[in-house]
Amino acid sequence: MINKYCNNTFFFAIIIVVIMMEYKITTRNEMETIEIAQNFESEKFPNMIICLNGELGSGKTIFTKGIAQALGINETITSPTFTIIKEYNGELPLYHMDVYRLDGNTDGVGIEEYFTKGGVVIIEWADTIKDILPSERLDIKFKIVDENKRVLVLVPHGKIYEDLCEAVL
Ligand SMILES: Nc1ncnc2c1ncn2[C@@H]1O[C@H](COP(=O)(O)OP(=O)(O)OP(=O)(O)O)[C@@H](O)[C@H]1O
Ligand SMILES: [Mg+2]
Secondary structure, three states: OHHHHHOOOOOOOOOOOOOOOOEEEEEOOHHHHHHHHHHOOHHHOOOOEEEEEOOOOOOHHHHHHHHHHHOOOOOOOOOOOOOOEEEEOOOOOEEEEEOHHHOOOOOOOOHHHHHHOOOEEEEEOHHHHHHHOOOOEEEEEEEEOOOOOEEEEEEEEOHHHHHHHHHHO
16 A cells, blocks of 8 residues: 555645735834834724734834824833733723733633723733634734834734735735
């Protein structure tokens, strides 16, 4: 049986190519990163989920500031490292999470409950809790180029987020 296959002159390879849409944006200062975030008009998208990744100081919280401003939130936005989840009241509620300290252990934290609460969910270090993330979401990876330059790589998952990226970028 094995011989039969090994003697075949032709090998048939099935290559499944998953084409993932990806958008790259370079920002030259923190204001430009804030403006990109504002362009998403998150105030119009209850249950929007934005997952941020990238090294320390790459701009995840600065981006969140832009989202907060679009929601009409005037409070200062800081990384919620010690509280894991911070809630802000705006046109829609903003649920700002920094899951770095969870080290992947989400048991009992109740993160999933926030995905369908009608607010905007933004998660710093989201890759560390990949298993519980909804399949439809916007992933953004931040890369530090130099002191003031950042590359944002946006990967939409799901039609809503694909359309959003097309409209905004
Ligand atoms: N183009 C840029 N976009 C965003 N931030 C920038 C940019 N250029 C410089 N910065 C600076 O980089 C820093 C980004 O800090 P921020 O708190 O957003 O990082 P972070 O990714 O949230 O880090 P952490 O993982 O520690 O929470 C700020 O001091 C900001 O002023
Ligand atoms: Mg941060």
